[in-house]
Amino acid sequence: MTPSSHEWPARLAPACIDRDAALAELRTLLIKGLHTGLSGRAGADEGFIEDVAQMSLVRILDHLPSFEGRSAFTTWALAIALRVAFIELRRKHWNDVSLDALKEQNPDHADATEPSPDPLGQASRASLITMMHRLIQRELTPLQRDVLLAELNAMPQDEIATQLGRTRNTIYKLGHDARRALKRAFEAAGYTAADVLGVFAETSNPLSS
Amino acid sequence: MSFTSEQISNLVRQVGITRDSELNCNECLHHVAEFAECELTGRQVTEALEAVRHHLTLCIECKEEYDELLKVLRALDDSSPAAS
Numbered sequence: 150m151t152p153s154s155h156e157w158p159a160r161l162a163p164a165c166i167d168r169d170a171a172l173a174e175l176r177t178l179l180i181k182g183l184h185t186g187l188s189g190r191a192g193a194d195e196g197f198i199e200d201v202a203q204m205s206l207v208r209i210l211d212h213l214p215s216f217e218g219r220s221a222f223t224t225w226a227l228a229i230a231l232r233v234a235f236i237e238l239r240r241k242h243w244n245d246v247s248l249d250a251l252k253e254q255n256p257d258h259a260d261a262t263e264p265s266p267d268p269l270g271q272a273s274r275a276s277l278i279t280m281m282h283r284l285i286q287r288e289l290t291p292l293q294r295d296v297l298l299a300e301l302n303a304m305p306q307d308e309i310a311t312q313l314g315r316t317r318n319t320i321y322k323l324g325h326d327a328r329r330a331l332k333r334a335f336e337a338a339g340y341t342a343a344d345v346l347g348v349f350a351e352t353s354n355p356l357s358s
Numbered sequence: 359m360s361f362t363s364e365q366i367s368n369l370v371r372q373v374g375i376t377r378d379s380e381l382n383c384n385e386c387l388h389h390v391a392e393f394a395e396c397e398l399t400g401r402q403v404t405e406a407l408e409a410v411r412h413h414l415t416l417c418i419e420c421k422e423e424y425d426e427l428l429k430v431l432r433a434l435d436d437s438s439p440a441a442s
Contacts, residue, residue, distance in 0.1 A: 178434075185433045186426035220391035227430055228391045231423045239419070278366045281373075285361070301365035305419055306383065321382045321417070328369075328376040335373065345374035349367060 157222035158213055175209070175226060176202050182227045183234055192241050193234070201237060205230035239305035248295060248312050251302050273348045277340075284334045293327035300324055372416055381413040386420045394427050398435075 160171035179202045187193035209226050216225055285294060292313075299309045306320045313320070335345060361369070381389070393410040396403050403411065414421045 182430040182434065186430045215388070219389075220395050223434075224391040224395055224427075224431060228387060228394070228423070228427050231426050231430070232387055235419065235423050235426075274367070277370050278363055281366050281370050282361065285369075297369065298361065298365075301361065301368060303418065306417075307419075318382045318384055325376070325380055325382075328373050329378065331369075331373045332376050342374045342376075345370055349371050349374070 154218055154220075154222040157226075158216055161210060161213060172206065176206055178223055179205050179226065179230045183230060186227075186231050187234055187238070190238060192238055197237070198234075201230065201234045204237075205233045208233060236305075236307050239308060240311075243305060243308040246304065246308075248299055248304070248309065251298055251304065252295070254302075277345065277348055280335075280338065281331070284331050288330045288334045289327050293323055293330075296320055296323045297327055375412070375415060377412065379409075380416070381409045383413075383417060383420055386410055386413040386417065390420070390424055390427065394424065394431060398428065398431060 157171065157175075159165060160167045161175070162168065165171070180198055183193075183198045183201055187198065205226070209229050212229065216222065285297070289297070295313070296309060300306070306317045306324075309315075310317045310320045315323075332342065336342075389407060389410045393403065393407045395401070396407060414424055
């Protein structure tokens with residue numbers, strides 16, 4: 150019989166005589182979940198999954214006091230295990246890419262837009278893109294620009310944090326502060342968020358699809 | 359340093375949905391299990407959990423982890439109805 154969400158933390162407590170059995174059950178569940186969640190991912194072999202399950206157990210036990218029972222315990226534990234797994238997978242993938250290398254890349258010109266059947270919309274988009282380029286240089290700190298560049302090149306925040314000697318939360322905050330500064334600058338120039346989103350409305354929200 | 363048109367376009371969209379108060383990645387992880395269960399069961403998402411949805415529209419890493427969590431939960435639900 151599967152333990153309830155209420156029973157799991159008690160069984161995993163250091164003083165519980167059932168702790169070893171609970172750890173073994175949880176480890177089995179994590180490995181099963183990781184097999185499903187990482188199927189088809191390069192580098193996610195059996196050894197990797199075993200290692201991630203072990204690291205996840207440690208992290209789950211460390212964070213046990215923060216489990217508030219608002220979800221099933223197993224859902225909470227699997228979310229943590231997937232976080233651990235993806236941090237490790239991304240670290241392996243981005244191991245040889247430096248922020249400096251990204252900065253040295255020679256990207257497209259900002260005004261190089263594709264021909265469009267909607268020339269008015271295209272002009273609006275081009276105008277916003279040009280303005281954004283200007284605001285990035287004027288409103289953001291060099292560190293904020295570095296973080297944005299890395300994020301927009303899909304570099305994981307954990308990797309950015311490692312290379313900059315910061316935490317993932319700090320990197321998110323730097324990016325958030327940068328976006329807020331840009332939003333304020335757009336608003337000061339007379340653009341509302343609705344204006345900005347309207348011009349790019351053809352791109353769907355990733356959660357709405 | 360410069361940005362490509364595609365990168366700038368993505369940034370413009372992100373700026374358009376930026377809020378003054380947002381969850382960071384750890385805060386998202388703290389709530390994402392509850393959010394995932396709401397999504398899977400069709401339960402009403404509270405205002406606090408809406409912040410998770412918003413974070414997931416902005417953070418591709420948390421979104422990737424969330425998508426896989428949903429996949430895992432669906433698979434476990436199919437194979438073990440007693441999972442808790």
